[in-house]
Amino acid sequence: MPTSQTVARPVEDGLTADQLHSFLHQMLFIRRFEEKCGEMYTRGKIRGFLHLYTGQEACAVGSFATLGEQDKIVTHYRDHGHAIARGVDPNRIMAELFGRVDGLSSGRGGSMHLYDTSKGFLGGYAIVAAHLPLAVGLGMAANMKKDNSLAFCVFGDGSVAEGEFHEALNLAALWKTPVIFFCENNLYGMGVPISESLSTEITTLAAAYNMPAVKIDGMDVLDVYRETQKAVEHCRSGQGPYFIEAMTYRYRGHSMADPELYRLKDEVEDARRRDCIARLRTHMQELGLIDDDSFAALQQRVDEEMDEVVAFADASPEPGLDTLFDHVVKESVRA
Amino acid sequence: MPELRYRDALREALREELIRDDRVFLMGEDIGAYGGSYAVTRGLLDEFGRDRVIDTPIAESGIVGAGIGAAMAGMRPMVELMTINFSFLALDQIVNSAAKLHYMSNGQINVPLVIRMASGGGSQLGATHSHSLEGLYAHFPGLRVVCPSTPADAKGLLKRAFRDENTTIFIEHTALYGMRGEVPDDPDYLIEFGKANVLREGTDVTIVGYSGSTWQAVRAADMLEEQEGISAEVIDLRCLRPLDIDTVIASVKKTNRAVVVEDDWQFGGFAGEISAQLMEQAFDWLDAPVARVCGKDVPLPYNRNLEFAALPSEEDVVEAVLAML
Numbered sequence A: 001m002p003t004s005q006t007v008a009r010p011v012e013d014g015l016t017a018d019q020l021h022s023f024l025h026q027m028l029f030i031r032r033f034e035e036k037c038g039e040m041y042t043r044g045k046i047r048g049f050l051h052l053y054t055g056q057e058a059c060a061v062g063s064f065a066t067l068g069e070q071d072k073i074v075t076h077y078r079d080h081g082h083a084i085a086r087g088v089d090p091n092r093i094m095a096e097l098f099g100r101v102d103g104l105s106s107g108r109g110g111s112m113h114l115y116d117t118s119k120g121f122l123g124g125y126a127i128v129a130a131h132l133p134l135a136v137g138l139g140m141a142a143n144m145k146k147d148n149s150l151a152f153c154v155f156g157d158g159s160v161a162e163g164e165f166h167e168a169l170n171l172a173a174l175w176k177t178p179v180i181f182f183c184e185n186n187l188y189g190m191g192v193p194i195s196e197s198l199s200t201e202i203t204t205l206a207a208a209y210n211m212p213a214v215k216i217d218g219m220d221v222l223d224v225y226r227e228t229q230k231a232v233e234h235c236r237s238g239q240g241p242y243f244i245e246a247m248t249y250r251y252r253g254h255s256m257a258d259p260e261l262y263r264l265k266d267e268v269e270d271a272r273r274r275d276c277i278a279r280l281r282t283h284m285q286e287l288g289l290i291d292d293d294s295f296a297a298l299q300q301r302v303d304e305e306m307d308e309v310v311a312f313a314d315a316s317p318e319p320g321l322d323t324l325f326d327h328v329v330k331e332s333v334r335a
Numbered sequence B: 001m002p003e004l005r006y007r008d009a010l011r012e013a014l015r016e017e018l019i020r021d022d023r024v025f026l027m028g029e030d031i032g033a034y035g036g037s038y039a040v041t042r043g044l045l046d047e048f049g050r051d052r053v054i055d056t057p058i059a060e061s062g063i064v065g066a067g068i069g070a071a072m073a074g075m076r077p078m079v080e081l082m083t084i085n086f087s088f089l090a091l092d093q094i095v096n097s098a099a100k101l102h103y104m105s106n107g108q109i110n111v112p113l114v115i116r117m118a119s120g121g122g123s124q125l126g127a128t129h130s131h132s133l134e135g136l137y138a139h140f141p142g143l144r145v146v147c148p149s150t151p152a153d154a155k156g157l158l159k160r161a162f163r164d165e166n167t168t169i170f171i172e173h174t175a176l177y178g179m180r181g182e183v184p185d186d187p188d189y190l191i192e193f194g195k196a197n198v199l200r201e202g203t204d205v206t207i208v209g210y211s212g213s214t215w216q217a218v219r220a221a222d223m224l225e226e227q228e229g230i231s232a233e234v235i236d237l238r239c240l241r242p243l244d245i246d247t248v249i250a251s252v253k254k255t256n257r258a259v260v261v262e263d264d265w266q267f268g269g270f271a272g273e274i275s276a277q278l279m280e281q282a283f284d285w286l287d288a289p290v291a292r293v294c295g296k297d298v299p300l301p302y303n304r305n306l307e308f309a310a311l312p313s314e315e316d317v318v319e320a321v322l323a324m325l
């Protein structure tokens, strides 16, 4: 790694060299994590539905860097990248995907249902748009408790057509709840292109509910970071919800089961030319923060980290059958 | 007779109905360009075009409501909701509109709509994506609830659903899509609603199943025969509404014992309905209380072993039979 690690001077727009290095590391880590998941799926270690996040890394990394520890996060089922960017232990994420006892939910949740309340990570939600109203409630609680927290709610473009999207946006604006609605627009909801599922622009819909609504480049981690910062300031100052549409692209199929009949390889290649990791790398090279050798060293480091993640998950035992009925309901003690 | 997979038999039914009746159209999430989540509708968009095979946004309540409206206005729509798990978002339209308009309008309105969805656990999809709630829909008067267990039934019942004047909740089992079987190629091959199928005759016990659980019943019957020399009769209900309880009763009058198998939770489930009707109508013929072999009382976990333990197995069925003999 370059010597700049200890340098805290801003290299641009209030961002330090350290932060840029951290962004690069995190995005690379998530990329490799997802690729590893794909590999583990083909080897039968991970089963069920698996939705990979490759291509969209800048969204989670750039936006979560603006959040505080007190903030609450809810996201959709494409959730590994969000969990990692929030600082959830990747070993325990992989163990969850393996269905093992050291997983975040001891193997009962699986890929689409990751939770770590110790990090304010309140879940991956597998029913499209189901968590948008939950985010409103998290925001209501923040207002009532006056704890200066906000709810950060991630979802896909496909969710915008659901009724719950509209109900949630209206409620959030009506009650001025501190919610950042962060739409990762990867242009498709499964195989349906956005142009065939929405009658108008996403930001037009959001703005109609009377909240700021901006469209940003979700494949540029710095753009994501700066724009989310504005949203955070807006929410923290009691002005209610804020809507961000981050334009992005998923490189892999919707899930591992997707035959990808609906899009052309060219389109995927096109998106890869705007790759978030490559862009940050070039940018950092221009700033003299990184060179080919140090990038290769970072890749090497991430590969080693990934080996540890898989080894951890693989070493973890299966949950015992005697735990099947645990946590169906929480014991309630009367005062 | 040609051999088809369950999913191909369903596709053949849809194709034939689209050709037969120009009021028929299909709409649903990813049924077009993607080819259907379970590849049932693959190729239909190319063949019939975008006016009759419509890819919809993810808006379950909206598209079911629109299907109801189109049916009220004389069309014969089919709405595909991917899976039963997502049908909860359309539950109000199904229960308050589709199931009730005919009654509330004193017969002026009817809703000839087919709503297809996949059901069933066992694929490690976790708690939100593994429901088997056929019995939930069977609870509502005004609906037809159909759940085929073979490729031939899939075709004959789906075609029959398009000819019904009411809304049919057509529930397919995810584990059966790849199953092969002989399917008549007669374009008028219809299976009447409310006719259970005796899949295997026997004399010692009646095992009742539907959808995927039918095959647990069959495998259990094989095991009982091979291992214990017990002769089990297996009945596939095929429809939960209208329900053919007569076939079950006739069987119980012969065997004097019954086990009902279903993937769904036991508490408040459909097996309880069968059990109660047998108690009411065949009490004097029963030599043992009706047994239920159902899913355990937990949301389905992701981990394979836990999920397996939570779902009923053929061993559970065998055990239940041995306990009553």
Ligand SMILES: Cc1ncc(C[n+]2csc(CCOP(=O)(O)OP(=O)(O)O)c2C)c(N)n1
Residues within 6 Å of the ligand: A076, A078, A126, A127, A128, A129, A155, A156, A157, A158, A159, A160, A186, A188, A189, A190, A254, B029, B058, B060, B082, B086, B089
């Ligand atoms: C209510 C509901 N309907 C349908 C589905 C099936 N489904 C899962 S993901 C998905 C597409 C969602 O697309 P989008 O919101 O754009 O997110 P992306 O997968 O692109 O990240 C669909 C239709 C579901 N999980 N929940």
Ligand SMILES: [Mg+2]
Residues within 6 Å of the ligand: A156, A157, A158, A184, A185, A186, A187, A188, A189, A190
């Ligand atoms: Mg999308």
